[in-house]
Amino acid sequence: xxxxxxxxxxxxxxxxxxxxxxxxxxxxxxxxxxxxxxxxxxxxxxxxxxxxxxxxxxxxxxxxxxxxxxxxxxxxxxxxxxxxxxxxxxxxxxxxxxxxxxxxxxxxxxxxxxxxxxxxxxxxxxxxxxxxxxxxxxxxxxxxxxxxxxxxxxxxxxxxxxxxxxxxxxxxxxxxxxxxxxxxxxxxxxxxxxxxxxxxxxxxxxxxxxxxxxxxxxxxxxxxxxxxxxxxxxxxxxxxxxxxxxxxxxxxxxxxxxx
Amino acid sequence: xxxxxxxxxxxxxxxxxxxxxxxxxxxxxxxxxxxxxxxxxxxxxxxxxxxxxxxxxxxxxxxxxxxxxxxxxxxxxxxxxxxxxxxxxxxxxxxxxxxxxxxxxxxxxxxxxxxxxxxxxxxxxxxxxxxxxxxxxxxxxxxxxxxxxxxxxxxxxxxxxxxxxxxxxxxxxxxxxxxxxxxxxxxxxxxxxxxxxxxxx
Numbered sequence: 001x002x003x004x005x006x007x008x009x010x011x012x013x014x015x016x017x018x019x020x021x022x023x024x025x026x027x028x029x030x031x032x033x034x035x036x037x038x039x040x041x042x043x044x045x046x047x048x049x050x051x052x053x054x055x056x057x058x059x060x061x062x063x064x065x066x067x068x069x070x071x072x073x074x075x076x077x078x079x080x081x082x083x084x085x086x087x088x089x090x091x092x093x094x095x096x097x098x099x100x101x102x103x104x105x106x107x108x109x110x111x112x113x114x115x116x117x118x119x120x121x122x123x124x125x126x127x128x129x130x131x132x133x134x135x136x137x138x139x140x141x142x143x144x145x146x147x148x149x150x151x152x153x154x155x156x157x158x159x160x161x162x163x164x165x166x167x168x169x170x171x172x173x174x175x176x177x178x179x180x181x182x183x184x185x186x187x188x189x190x191x192x193x194x195x196x197x198x199x200x201x202x203x204x205x206x207x208x209x210x211x212x213x214x215x216x217x218x219x220x221x222x223x224x225x226x227x228x229x230x231x232x233x234x235x236x237x238x239x240x241x242x243x244x245x246x247x248x249x250x251x252x253x254x255x256x257x258x259x
Numbered sequence: 260x261x262x263x264x265x266x267x268x269x270x271x272x273x274x275x276x277x278x279x280x281x282x283x284x285x286x287x288x289x290x291x292x293x294x295x296x297x298x299x300x301x302x303x304x305x306x307x308x309x310x311x312x313x314x315x316x317x318x319x320x321x322x323x324x325x326x327x328x329x330x331x332x333x334x335x336x337x338x339x340x341x342x343x344x345x346x347x348x349x350x351x352x353x354x355x356x357x358x359x360x361x362x363x364x365x366x367x368x369x370x371x372x373x374x375x376x377x378x379x380x381x382x383x384x385x386x387x388x389x390x391x392x393x394x395x396x397x398x399x400x401x402x403x404x405x406x407x408x409x410x411x412x413x414x415x416x417x418x419x420x421x422x423x424x425x426x427x428x429x430x431x432x433x434x435x436x437x438x439x440x441x442x443x444x445x446x447x448x449x450x451x452x453x454x455x456x457x458x459x460x
Binding site: 125 | 271273274277278281306307308370373374375376377378379380381395397398399401403404405420421440442443444445446447448449
Protein backbone atom coordinates (compact mmCIF):
# COMPACT_ATOMS: atom_id res chain seq x y z
CA UNK A 1 0.00 0.00 0.00
CA UNK A 2 1.64 3.20 -1.13
CA UNK A 3 -1.03 5.82 -0.53
CA UNK A 4 0.89 9.04 0.00
CA UNK A 5 0.47 11.24 3.07
CA UNK A 6 -0.83 14.55 1.81
CA UNK A 7 0.41 18.09 2.32
CA UNK A 8 -2.40 20.64 2.05
CA UNK A 9 -1.88 24.40 2.00
CA UNK A 10 -4.92 26.26 3.31
CA UNK A 11 -6.00 29.62 1.96
CA UNK A 12 -7.99 31.51 4.58
CA UNK A 13 -9.80 34.29 2.77
CA UNK A 14 -12.17 37.14 3.47
CA UNK A 15 -14.04 35.89 0.43
CA UNK A 16 -11.72 37.59 -1.98
CA UNK A 17 -8.18 37.84 -0.66
CA UNK A 18 -5.94 35.59 1.40
CA UNK A 19 -5.87 36.92 4.95
CA UNK A 20 -3.94 36.16 8.04
CA UNK A 21 -5.29 36.78 11.48
CA UNK A 22 -4.98 35.23 14.89
CA UNK A 23 -8.33 34.16 16.31
CA UNK A 24 -10.15 36.15 13.63
CA UNK A 25 -8.68 39.44 14.87
CA UNK A 26 -6.40 41.78 13.01
CA UNK A 27 -7.04 40.33 9.56
CA UNK A 28 -4.33 41.29 7.15
CA UNK A 29 -4.64 40.88 3.37
CA UNK A 30 -1.86 38.76 1.92
CA UNK A 31 -2.66 38.28 -1.74
CA UNK A 32 -4.61 36.64 -4.51
CA UNK A 33 -5.83 33.08 -3.68
CA UNK A 34 -5.54 31.95 -7.31
CA UNK A 35 -1.88 33.00 -7.42
CA UNK A 36 -1.10 31.22 -4.15
CA UNK A 37 -2.93 28.11 -5.36
CA UNK A 38 -1.11 27.98 -8.69
CA UNK A 39 2.23 28.34 -6.93
CA UNK A 40 1.43 25.49 -4.51
CA UNK A 41 0.30 23.29 -7.40
CA UNK A 42 3.68 23.87 -9.12
CA UNK A 43 5.57 23.23 -5.90
CA UNK A 44 3.95 19.83 -5.37
CA UNK A 45 1.07 20.44 -2.96
CA UNK A 46 -1.36 17.51 -2.97
CA UNK A 47 -4.57 19.48 -2.59
CA UNK A 48 -5.68 23.02 -1.82
CA UNK A 49 -8.24 24.15 0.74
CA UNK A 50 -9.84 27.57 0.36
CA UNK A 51 -11.98 28.91 3.19
CA UNK A 52 -14.18 31.93 3.56
CA UNK A 53 -13.49 32.75 7.19
CA UNK A 54 -15.75 35.79 7.18
CA UNK A 55 -18.61 33.73 5.67
CA UNK A 56 -20.95 36.68 5.41
CA UNK A 57 -24.03 36.18 3.26
CA UNK A 58 -23.54 39.41 1.31
CA UNK A 59 -20.10 38.44 0.15
CA UNK A 60 -21.09 34.94 -1.00
CA UNK A 61 -20.98 35.72 -4.74
CA UNK A 62 -17.46 37.08 -4.27
CA UNK A 63 -16.31 33.86 -2.63
CA UNK A 64 -17.89 31.74 -5.37
CA UNK A 65 -15.98 33.78 -7.92
CA UNK A 66 -12.82 33.20 -5.88
CA UNK A 67 -13.46 29.43 -5.94
CA UNK A 68 -13.92 29.60 -9.70
CA UNK A 69 -10.65 31.45 -10.15
CA UNK A 70 -8.74 29.12 -7.82
CA UNK A 71 -10.19 26.01 -9.50
CA UNK A 72 -9.20 27.37 -12.90
CA UNK A 73 -5.60 27.67 -11.79
CA UNK A 74 -5.33 24.10 -10.44
CA UNK A 75 -4.49 20.62 -11.72
CA UNK A 76 -4.96 19.11 -8.24
CA UNK A 77 -8.07 18.76 -6.05
CA UNK A 78 -9.75 21.73 -4.38
CA UNK A 79 -11.75 21.77 -1.16
CA UNK A 80 -13.84 24.82 -0.29
CA UNK A 81 -15.79 25.82 2.77
CA UNK A 82 -16.79 28.41 5.29
CA UNK A 83 -20.41 29.28 5.91
CA UNK A 84 -21.89 26.27 4.09
CA UNK A 85 -25.24 25.70 5.81
CA UNK A 86 -27.46 24.01 3.24
CA UNK A 87 -27.41 21.62 0.32
CA UNK A 88 -27.89 24.61 -1.99
CA UNK A 89 -24.83 26.35 -0.52
CA UNK A 90 -22.82 23.21 -1.25
CA UNK A 91 -24.19 22.94 -4.77
CA UNK A 92 -23.05 26.48 -5.51
CA UNK A 93 -19.56 25.73 -4.22
CA UNK A 94 -19.30 22.49 -6.22
CA UNK A 95 -20.64 24.18 -9.37
CA UNK A 96 -17.98 26.84 -8.94
CA UNK A 97 -15.35 24.10 -9.21
CA UNK A 98 -14.69 22.67 -5.74
CA UNK A 99 -14.17 18.89 -5.58
CA UNK A 100 -15.05 18.72 -1.90
CA UNK A 101 -16.92 20.89 0.58
CA UNK A 102 -16.23 21.35 4.27
CA UNK A 103 -18.99 21.85 6.78
CA UNK A 104 -18.60 22.65 10.44
CA UNK A 105 -21.21 24.51 12.51
CA UNK A 106 -24.15 23.57 10.27
CA UNK A 107 -23.33 19.87 10.65
CA UNK A 108 -23.23 20.16 14.44
CA UNK A 109 -26.64 21.82 14.39
CA UNK A 110 -28.08 19.30 11.94
CA UNK A 111 -25.94 16.18 11.43
CA UNK A 112 -28.28 14.89 8.68
CA UNK A 113 -26.80 17.59 6.46
CA UNK A 114 -23.77 15.29 6.11
CA UNK A 115 -25.99 12.45 4.88
CA UNK A 116 -27.72 14.75 2.41
CA UNK A 117 -24.42 16.01 1.05
CA UNK A 118 -23.06 12.45 0.74
CA UNK A 119 -26.19 11.30 -1.09
CA UNK A 120 -25.79 14.08 -3.62
CA UNK A 121 -22.04 14.32 -4.10
CA UNK A 122 -20.70 11.07 -2.60
CA UNK A 123 -18.84 10.76 0.70
CA UNK A 124 -15.52 11.51 -1.00
CA UNK A 125 -16.73 15.09 -1.49
CA UNK A 126 -17.86 15.70 2.10
CA UNK A 127 -15.34 16.95 4.64
CA UNK A 128 -16.41 17.42 8.24
CA UNK A 129 -14.37 20.21 9.84
CA UNK A 130 -14.04 19.89 13.60
CA UNK A 131 -12.50 22.59 15.80
CA UNK A 132 -11.24 20.89 18.96
CA UNK A 133 -10.25 22.37 22.31
CA UNK A 134 -8.75 20.40 25.16
CA UNK A 135 -10.89 19.91 28.24
CA UNK A 136 -10.41 18.02 31.45
CA UNK A 137 -11.77 14.86 29.91
CA UNK A 138 -10.41 14.86 26.38
CA UNK A 139 -11.42 17.36 23.70
CA UNK A 140 -14.59 19.37 23.14
CA UNK A 141 -16.07 20.52 19.83
CA UNK A 142 -16.29 24.30 19.36
CA UNK A 143 -18.30 26.00 16.63
CA UNK A 144 -18.98 29.45 15.13
CA UNK A 145 -15.36 30.14 14.35
CA UNK A 146 -14.18 28.39 17.53
CA UNK A 147 -16.09 30.85 19.72
CA UNK A 148 -18.81 28.62 21.18
CA UNK A 149 -18.64 25.20 22.82
CA UNK A 150 -20.99 22.73 21.15
CA UNK A 151 -21.26 20.36 24.10
CA UNK A 152 -19.91 17.46 22.06
CA UNK A 153 -16.94 15.19 22.58
CA UNK A 154 -14.59 15.43 19.59
CA UNK A 155 -13.96 11.70 19.13
CA UNK A 156 -17.64 10.84 19.48
CA UNK A 157 -18.60 13.57 16.99
CA UNK A 158 -15.99 12.41 14.48
CA UNK A 159 -17.39 8.87 14.65
CA UNK A 160 -20.97 10.13 14.26
CA UNK A 161 -19.96 12.46 11.40
CA UNK A 162 -18.35 9.61 9.48
CA UNK A 163 -21.40 7.44 10.13
CA UNK A 164 -23.63 10.16 8.68
CA UNK A 165 -21.57 10.31 5.50
CA UNK A 166 -18.49 12.50 5.94
CA UNK A 167 -15.67 11.01 3.89
CA UNK A 168 -12.92 12.91 5.66
CA UNK A 169 -12.32 14.77 8.92
CA UNK A 170 -10.49 18.10 8.94
CA UNK A 171 -9.37 18.28 12.55
CA UNK A 172 -8.10 21.60 13.90
CA UNK A 173 -6.60 22.02 17.34
CA UNK A 174 -7.74 25.43 18.60
CA UNK A 175 -5.14 25.22 21.35
CA UNK A 176 -2.32 24.88 18.83
CA UNK A 177 -3.68 27.04 16.01
CA UNK A 178 -1.35 29.95 15.39
CA UNK A 179 1.11 28.90 18.10
CA UNK A 180 3.60 27.14 15.81
CA UNK A 181 4.31 24.67 18.60
CA UNK A 182 3.46 21.59 16.55
CA UNK A 183 0.29 19.64 15.82
CA UNK A 184 -1.68 18.16 18.71
CA UNK A 185 -0.44 14.60 18.20
CA UNK A 186 -2.55 13.07 20.93
CA UNK A 187 -5.75 14.60 19.56
CA UNK A 188 -4.94 13.58 16.00
CA UNK A 189 -4.08 9.99 16.98
CA UNK A 190 -7.23 9.70 19.08
CA UNK A 191 -9.49 10.73 16.20
CA UNK A 192 -7.53 8.92 13.48
CA UNK A 193 -7.66 5.69 15.48
CA UNK A 194 -11.39 6.02 16.11
CA UNK A 195 -12.69 6.61 12.58
CA UNK A 196 -12.39 4.64 9.34
CA UNK A 197 -12.12 7.76 7.17
CA UNK A 198 -8.99 9.83 6.47
CA UNK A 199 -8.05 12.56 8.95
CA UNK A 200 -6.43 15.88 8.01
CA UNK A 201 -4.50 17.37 10.94
CA UNK A 202 -4.45 21.15 11.31
CA UNK A 203 -3.18 23.74 13.73
CA UNK A 204 0.28 24.44 15.08
CA UNK A 205 2.68 23.48 12.30
CA UNK A 206 5.95 25.33 12.00
CA UNK A 207 8.74 22.90 11.11
CA UNK A 208 9.16 19.84 8.84
CA UNK A 209 9.67 17.81 12.01
CA UNK A 210 6.13 18.76 13.11
CA UNK A 211 4.78 17.19 9.92
CA UNK A 212 6.85 14.06 10.45
CA UNK A 213 5.48 13.71 13.96
CA UNK A 214 1.85 14.15 12.94
CA UNK A 215 2.18 11.45 10.28
CA UNK A 216 4.13 9.00 12.45
CA UNK A 217 2.78 9.55 15.98
CA UNK A 218 -0.45 11.36 15.12
CA UNK A 219 -1.36 8.82 12.40
CA UNK A 220 -2.69 11.64 10.25
CA UNK A 221 -3.49 10.91 6.61
CA UNK A 222 -2.89 14.50 5.60
CA UNK A 223 -1.57 17.67 7.22
CA UNK A 224 -2.74 21.21 6.61
CA UNK A 225 -1.07 24.55 7.25
CA UNK A 226 -1.40 28.13 6.06
CA UNK A 227 0.99 30.90 6.96
CA UNK A 228 4.19 28.84 7.02
CA UNK A 229 3.54 28.07 3.36
CA UNK A 230 2.37 31.59 2.46
CA UNK A 231 5.50 33.09 3.97
CA UNK A 232 7.62 30.34 2.40
CA UNK A 233 9.05 29.40 5.78
CA UNK A 234 8.59 25.76 4.80
CA UNK A 235 8.83 25.28 1.02
CA UNK A 236 6.66 22.32 -0.01
CA UNK A 237 9.22 20.53 -2.20
CA UNK A 238 11.79 20.68 0.60
CA UNK A 239 9.24 19.50 3.16
CA UNK A 240 8.46 16.48 1.01
CA UNK A 241 12.14 15.69 0.51
CA UNK A 242 12.58 15.77 4.28
CA UNK A 243 9.58 13.51 4.86
CA UNK A 244 10.67 11.03 2.17
CA UNK A 245 14.09 10.93 3.83
CA UNK A 246 12.39 9.99 7.10
CA UNK A 247 10.57 7.13 5.39
CA UNK A 248 7.18 8.85 5.14
CA UNK A 249 5.47 8.06 1.82
CA UNK A 250 4.88 11.33 -0.02
CA UNK A 251 4.27 12.29 -3.63
CA UNK A 252 7.23 14.10 -5.10
CA UNK A 253 7.14 15.70 -8.51
CA UNK A 254 9.17 13.86 -11.08
CA UNK A 255 11.66 14.85 -13.75
CA UNK A 256 12.36 18.48 -14.44
CA UNK A 257 9.94 19.60 -11.75
CA UNK A 258 11.97 18.04 -8.98
CA UNK A 259 13.98 20.64 -7.11
CA UNK B 260 -11.96 16.26 -33.32
CA UNK B 261 -15.36 16.54 -31.64
CA UNK B 262 -14.78 15.53 -28.02
CA UNK B 263 -18.01 15.04 -26.09
CA UNK B 264 -18.41 14.74 -22.31
CA UNK B 265 -21.40 12.82 -21.02
CA UNK B 266 -23.19 15.10 -18.55
CA UNK B 267 -25.51 13.16 -16.27
CA UNK B 268 -25.93 15.93 -13.75
CA UNK B 269 -23.60 14.84 -10.97
CA UNK B 270 -20.05 14.80 -12.28
CA UNK B 271 -17.57 17.58 -11.78
CA UNK B 272 -17.43 18.40 -15.47
CA UNK B 273 -15.67 21.78 -15.33
CA UNK B 274 -12.42 20.27 -14.10
CA UNK B 275 -12.43 17.70 -16.91
CA UNK B 276 -13.24 20.43 -19.43
CA UNK B 277 -10.41 22.62 -18.15
CA UNK B 278 -7.94 19.73 -18.25
CA UNK B 279 -8.74 19.05 -21.93
CA UNK B 280 -8.72 22.76 -22.75
CA UNK B 281 -5.19 23.02 -21.39
CA UNK B 282 -4.26 20.36 -23.93
CA UNK B 283 -5.86 22.37 -26.71
CA UNK B 284 -8.87 20.06 -26.99
CA UNK B 285 -12.17 21.88 -26.50
CA UNK B 286 -15.14 19.76 -25.40
CA UNK B 287 -18.91 19.83 -25.61
CA UNK B 288 -21.49 18.25 -23.32
CA UNK B 289 -24.14 15.62 -23.93
CA UNK B 290 -27.09 15.21 -21.59
CA UNK B 291 -29.18 13.01 -23.91
CA UNK B 292 -28.41 10.30 -26.40
CA UNK B 293 -29.09 12.58 -29.37
CA UNK B 294 -26.38 14.99 -28.16
CA UNK B 295 -23.83 12.26 -28.82
CA UNK B 296 -24.49 12.30 -32.55
CA UNK B 297 -21.30 13.12 -34.37
CA UNK B 298 -19.08 12.61 -31.34
CA UNK B 299 -15.63 11.53 -32.47
CA UNK B 300 -14.46 10.76 -28.94
CA UNK B 301 -16.50 10.40 -25.76
CA UNK B 302 -15.56 10.94 -22.13
CA UNK B 303 -17.71 9.50 -19.36
CA UNK B 304 -16.60 11.38 -16.24
CA UNK B 305 -17.93 10.51 -12.88
CA UNK B 306 -18.19 11.35 -9.26
CA UNK B 307 -21.01 10.45 -6.95
CA UNK B 308 -23.23 7.41 -6.69
CA UNK B 309 -23.36 4.42 -9.07
CA UNK B 310 -27.15 4.40 -8.83
CA UNK B 311 -27.47 8.00 -10.00
CA UNK B 312 -25.21 7.34 -12.98
CA UNK B 313 -26.98 4.08 -13.90
CA UNK B 314 -30.39 5.77 -13.78
CA UNK B 315 -29.19 8.69 -15.90
CA UNK B 316 -27.76 6.30 -18.49
CA UNK B 317 -31.05 4.42 -18.54
CA UNK B 318 -33.47 7.31 -18.82
CA UNK B 319 -31.98 9.75 -21.32
CA UNK B 320 -31.33 7.17 -24.01
CA UNK B 321 -27.63 7.58 -23.21
CA UNK B 322 -26.94 3.88 -22.61
CA UNK B 323 -28.12 2.58 -26.00
CA UNK B 324 -26.45 5.44 -27.89
CA UNK B 325 -23.17 4.86 -26.03
CA UNK B 326 -23.43 1.18 -26.93
CA UNK B 327 -23.82 2.06 -30.62
CA UNK B 328 -20.88 4.41 -30.42
CA UNK B 329 -18.81 1.65 -28.82
CA UNK B 330 -19.74 -0.72 -31.62
CA UNK B 331 -18.80 1.90 -34.21
CA UNK B 332 -15.38 2.09 -32.56
CA UNK B 333 -15.71 5.64 -31.22
CA UNK B 334 -12.88 6.12 -28.70
CA UNK B 335 -14.16 6.39 -25.14
CA UNK B 336 -12.63 7.26 -21.80
CA UNK B 337 -14.37 6.49 -18.50
CA UNK B 338 -13.18 8.32 -15.41
CA UNK B 339 -13.65 7.05 -11.83
CA UNK B 340 -17.37 6.17 -11.65
CA UNK B 341 -17.18 6.18 -15.45
CA UNK B 342 -14.88 3.14 -15.20
CA UNK B 343 -17.23 1.38 -12.79
CA UNK B 344 -20.17 2.05 -15.13
CA UNK B 345 -18.58 -0.23 -17.75
CA UNK B 346 -19.25 -3.26 -15.55
CA UNK B 347 -22.47 -5.22 -15.19
CA UNK B 348 -23.42 -3.82 -11.80
CA UNK B 349 -22.14 -2.42 -8.53
CA UNK B 350 -22.83 -3.40 -4.95
CA UNK B 351 -23.22 0.34 -4.32
CA UNK B 352 -26.60 0.10 -6.08
CA UNK B 353 -27.37 -3.59 -6.60
CA UNK B 354 -30.74 -2.96 -8.24
CA UNK B 355 -29.27 -0.85 -11.06
CA UNK B 356 -27.60 -2.18 -14.19
CA UNK B 357 -24.28 -0.85 -15.45
CA UNK B 358 -23.40 -0.70 -19.13
CA UNK B 359 -22.24 -4.32 -18.91
CA UNK B 360 -19.51 -3.95 -21.52
CA UNK B 361 -17.02 -5.65 -19.23
CA UNK B 362 -18.06 -8.72 -17.26
CA UNK B 363 -17.96 -8.46 -13.49
CA UNK B 364 -19.35 -6.63 -10.50
CA UNK B 365 -17.97 -3.55 -8.75
CA UNK B 366 -17.52 -4.16 -5.01
CA UNK B 367 -16.61 -2.13 -1.91
CA UNK B 368 -12.90 -1.85 -1.18
CA UNK B 369 -11.94 -3.90 1.90
CA UNK B 370 -12.65 -2.49 5.35
CA UNK B 371 -9.10 -3.01 6.65
CA UNK B 372 -7.98 0.30 5.12
CA UNK B 373 -9.34 3.82 5.50
CA UNK B 374 -12.17 4.59 3.12
CA UNK B 375 -12.71 6.45 0.90
CA UNK B 376 -9.40 5.62 -0.80
CA UNK B 377 -8.52 9.30 -0.95
CA UNK B 378 -5.33 10.78 -2.21
CA UNK B 379 -2.31 10.03 -4.36
CA UNK B 380 -1.32 6.47 -5.15
CA UNK B 381 0.82 4.56 -7.62
CA UNK B 382 -0.08 1.94 -10.19
CA UNK B 383 1.21 -1.54 -10.90
CA UNK B 384 1.24 -2.29 -14.60
CA UNK B 385 0.18 -5.77 -15.66
CA UNK B 386 -0.16 -5.36 -19.45
CA UNK B 387 1.22 -2.87 -21.96
CA UNK B 388 -0.85 0.32 -21.84
CA UNK B 389 -1.42 3.04 -24.41
CA UNK B 390 -2.88 5.44 -21.83
CA UNK B 391 0.25 5.13 -19.70
CA UNK B 392 2.73 5.31 -22.59
CA UNK B 393 5.71 7.48 -21.73
CA UNK B 394 4.60 8.00 -18.11
CA UNK B 395 7.14 6.96 -15.45
CA UNK B 396 6.34 3.73 -13.60
CA UNK B 397 6.42 5.54 -10.27
CA UNK B 398 4.03 8.36 -11.27
CA UNK B 399 1.34 9.38 -8.78
CA UNK B 400 -2.38 9.65 -9.51
CA UNK B 401 -5.24 11.09 -7.47
CA UNK B 402 -7.94 8.65 -6.33
CA UNK B 403 -11.21 9.36 -4.47
CA UNK B 404 -13.49 6.32 -4.28
CA UNK B 405 -14.76 3.55 -2.00
CA UNK B 406 -15.67 0.92 -4.61
CA UNK B 407 -13.46 -0.88 -7.08
CA UNK B 408 -13.47 -3.41 -9.90
CA UNK B 409 -11.22 -6.42 -9.49
CA UNK B 410 -12.74 -8.61 -12.21
CA UNK B 411 -11.61 -6.81 -15.35
CA UNK B 412 -9.47 -9.74 -16.44
CA UNK B 413 -7.38 -9.12 -19.54
CA UNK B 414 -8.82 -5.65 -20.03
CA UNK B 415 -7.15 -4.46 -16.81
CA UNK B 416 -3.76 -3.12 -17.86
CA UNK B 417 -2.80 -1.52 -14.54
CA UNK B 418 -3.95 -2.10 -10.99
CA UNK B 419 -3.68 -0.15 -7.78
CA UNK B 420 -2.99 -1.90 -4.49
CA UNK B 421 -4.94 -0.48 -1.57
CA UNK B 422 -6.19 -3.12 0.81
CA UNK B 423 -6.54 -5.29 -2.28
CA UNK B 424 -5.85 -4.92 -5.99
CA UNK B 425 -8.43 -3.24 -8.17
CA UNK B 426 -8.46 -2.06 -11.77
CA UNK B 427 -6.83 1.34 -12.14
CA UNK B 428 -6.61 1.40 -15.94
CA UNK B 429 -8.78 -0.56 -18.37
CA UNK B 430 -8.17 -0.77 -22.11
CA UNK B 431 -9.93 -2.78 -24.78
CA UNK B 432 -9.65 -1.71 -28.40
CA UNK B 433 -10.66 1.96 -28.37
CA UNK B 434 -12.37 1.76 -24.98
CA UNK B 435 -10.33 3.05 -22.05
CA UNK B 436 -11.09 3.86 -18.44
CA UNK B 437 -9.25 4.97 -15.31
CA UNK B 438 -10.29 4.71 -11.68
CA UNK B 439 -8.23 7.75 -10.70
CA UNK B 440 -8.95 11.35 -11.70
CA UNK B 441 -6.55 12.36 -14.48
CA UNK B 442 -8.06 15.86 -14.44
CA UNK B 443 -6.88 16.20 -10.81
CA UNK B 444 -3.58 14.38 -11.11
CA UNK B 445 -1.22 17.17 -12.08
CA UNK B 446 1.28 16.52 -14.85
CA UNK B 447 0.91 12.71 -14.81
CA UNK B 448 -2.87 13.00 -15.22
CA UNK B 449 -2.43 15.46 -18.03
CA UNK B 450 -0.16 12.94 -19.79
CA UNK B 451 -2.92 10.29 -19.56
CA UNK B 452 -5.43 12.65 -21.19
CA UNK B 453 -2.89 13.51 -23.87
CA UNK B 454 -2.42 9.80 -24.57
CA UNK B 455 -6.19 9.37 -24.84
CA UNK B 456 -6.39 12.18 -27.39
CA UNK B 457 -3.55 10.51 -29.26
CA UNK B 458 -5.28 7.12 -29.42
CA UNK B 459 -8.54 8.84 -30.39
CA UNK B 460 -6.96 10.44 -33.44
